[in-house]
Amino acid sequence: MQPSGKFHLGNYFGALDNWIKLQHEYECIFSIVDLHALTSSYEDTSKIPENIQNMALDWLSAGLDPEKNIIFVQSHVKEHAELHLLLSMITPLAWLERVPTYKDKLQQLGLAGKEINTYGFLGYPELMTADIILYKADTVPVGEDQIPHLELAREITRRFNNLYGPIFPEPQARLSKAPTLPGIDGRKMSKSYGNEISFSATPDEIRARVQMMVTDPQRVKKTDPGHPEVCTVYAFHKIFNPTEVDDIGANCRAGTIGCVACKKRLADRIVEFLADVHVRRQALEKNPGRINEILTDGAERARKLAAATMQEVKQAMHLV
Ligand code: SF4
Numbered sequence: 001m002q003p004s005g006k007f008h009l010g011n012y013f014g015a016l017d018n019w020i021k022l023q024h025e026y027e028c029i030f031s032i033v034d035l036h037a038l039t040s041s042y043e044d045t046s047k048i049p050e051n052i053q054n055m056a057l058d059w060l061s062a063g064l065d066p067e068k069n070i071i072f073v074q075s076h077v078k079e080h081a082e083l084h085l086l087l088s089m090i091t092p093l094a095w096l097e098r099v100p101t102y103k104d105k106l107q108q109l110g111l112a113g114k115e116i117n118t119y120g121f122l123g124y125p126e127l128m129t130a131d132i133i134l135y136k137a138d139t140v141p142v143g144e145d146q147i148p149h150l151e152l153a154r155e156i157t158r159r160f161n162n163l164y165g166p167i168f169p170e171p172q173a174r175l176s177k178a179p180t181l182p183g184i185d186g187r188k189m190s191k192s193y194g195n196e197i198s199f200s201a202t203p204d205e206i207r208a209r210v211q212m213m214v215t216d217p218q219r220v221k222k223t224d225p226g227h228p229e230v231c232t233v234y235a236f237h238k239i240f241n242p243t244e245v246d247d248i249g250a251n252c253r254a255g256t257i258g259c260v261a262c263k264k265r266l267a268d269r270i271v272e273f274l275a276d277v278h279v280r281r282q283a284l285e286k287n288p289g290r291i292n293e294i295l296t297d298g299a300e301r302a303r304k305l306a307a308a309t310m311q312e313v314k315q316a317m318h319l320v
Contacts, residue, residue, distance in 0.1 A: 001030075002037045003051035007058040008196035009270075010181045010189030013239065014143045018176040020063045022141055028069040029302060030136050032295075033054065034079065036127060039120045040109060056291045058199050061281035072298030074131065079306035083130035086313065088123060090163060091156050096122050099148050108194070129153040133160075133168040134306050138205045141174045165317040167309075181239060182184050184213045200281065203271045210236075210267040215259045222258035233259070233266055240269040 001015060022028055032055050033047055042068050044112065052073055064071060074080050096102065102122065109116050128149055132140055142150055154170045161168060180188060183195025190196065197209045216226045228234035228249045237245045251257035284290060314320045 001032060001055065002046060003032050003034055003055045003190045004037045004041060005047075005051060006196075007055060007199040008189055008191065010183065011157055012062065013181045015141065015176065016059065016062050016064070018141050018174075019122065022174070023065060023068050026139065028073050029071055029137070029305075030059065031074045031131060031302075032066060032072070033074040033098075033127075033131065036124065039118075039124045039127070040105075040114065040116050041184050042120070043117075052080050053291055054200075056266060056295060057167055057281060057284055060284055060291070060294070061277050062199070062250055062276075063280070066294040066298065070301045071294060072249060072302045073295055076295070076299035077302045077306050079134055079135075079303070079310045080127070080130050082124070082310060084127045085157055086317065087126055087130055087160065087182060091126055093122075095152060095155060097123060099125055101145065101148060125149045125152045125293075126156070129156045132171050133157055135302070135307055136169055137171050138169045140171045140173050141176060143176055143180070147173060147175075164313075167312050167316055173267075182232050182235050182242060184209055186214045197270070199214065199274070199277070201274070206270050206274070207264075207267045210263050210270065213263065215262075216252075217258065221255075225254040225255045226252035228252045233263055236266050236270070237262075240266065 001011065016168065017029065019030060032052050034052060037048060037051070039043070056071070060066065085161040102124075106116060106121070123286060129152070132153055140150055142152075150171065150173050157168045157170050183189035183193055185193070185199065187193055197206060201209065208209070210233070213236070214231075215233055216228070216231045218224065219226045232251065234245075234249065237248050241248070248257065248262060248265070252262065311320075
């Protein structure tokens with residue numbers, strides 16, 4: 001996950017919620033991918049250290065266990081960059097250019113004033129492939145929007161194995177079942193759209209963001225019959241309020257609940273949901289050296305695995 005700013009609820013449900021369950025089923029490796037952050041934000045790197053600290057805090061306060069898993073920062077293990085370079089030699093340009101999210105993002109970020117027509121941005125899935133196969137990972141937890149990247153990772157892996165020998169397993173996707181959480185304006189939740197609810201938001205901040213959520217635009221008065229299926233607040237109720245969601249939907253359609261009351265009920269549920277996370281976060285904040293200890297230990301453990309793989313890769317490519 002990129003340390004590109006404050007972690008939000010969309011990130012949590014898109015990935016972390018799933019990771020917290022997977023840590024009990026698999027030997028997991030989780031990386032804060034600071035090199036990936038550079039692919040779209042290379043001009044001002046001053047916030048990277050702070051963002052890494054915050055991301056580690058978010059992960060640990062959400063419940064990722066550093067004893068069970070390897071948790072580390074990508075750039076602390078130089079083998080990621082090394083394998084990325086070697087993979088870039090064998091990957092046809094057309095494979096990278098045809099990834100559907102490439103042109104979409106290029107356009108979106110270009111419109112936002114970012115100059116990202118760079119080699120690094122095009123090579124993003126290449127670096128992601130290196131991140132995965134460096135540890136010979138067989139399973140990768142992904143959201144649906146990352147499936148094309150993983151397909152490409154599998155293609156690059158096959159090509160490497162065909163050229164130099166069967167070193168890497170082809171990574172399989174493990175899809176997160178959680179639906180995509182919309183942002184408060186109804187589009188996908190994203191920091192670049194400014195429509196997120198931060199994972200570390202205070203109760204007051206959560207309530208203010210929920211108040212700003214778009215609802216059914218056809219509903220003017222409380223008694224107007226609503227269409228919850230087009231409402232952002234309702235999409236959140238499905239996730240944060242499963243016991244009341246059917247009731248809320250029926251009342252909305254019948255025009256017997258107002259949007260203000262509906263939003264208040266949602267804000268209460270989100271505040272409750274994040275209460276335990278905040279308690280863990282505060283405990284970690286009182287011991288700032290602990291985060292560095294965890295990331296240093298994680299990098300050492302990751303490096304051992306990565307170095308062994310690179311030894312095999314170099315032998316296979318006659319680079320030793
Ligand atoms: Fe949305 Fe609730 Fe208003 Fe219905 S009552 S439109 S679900 S906010």
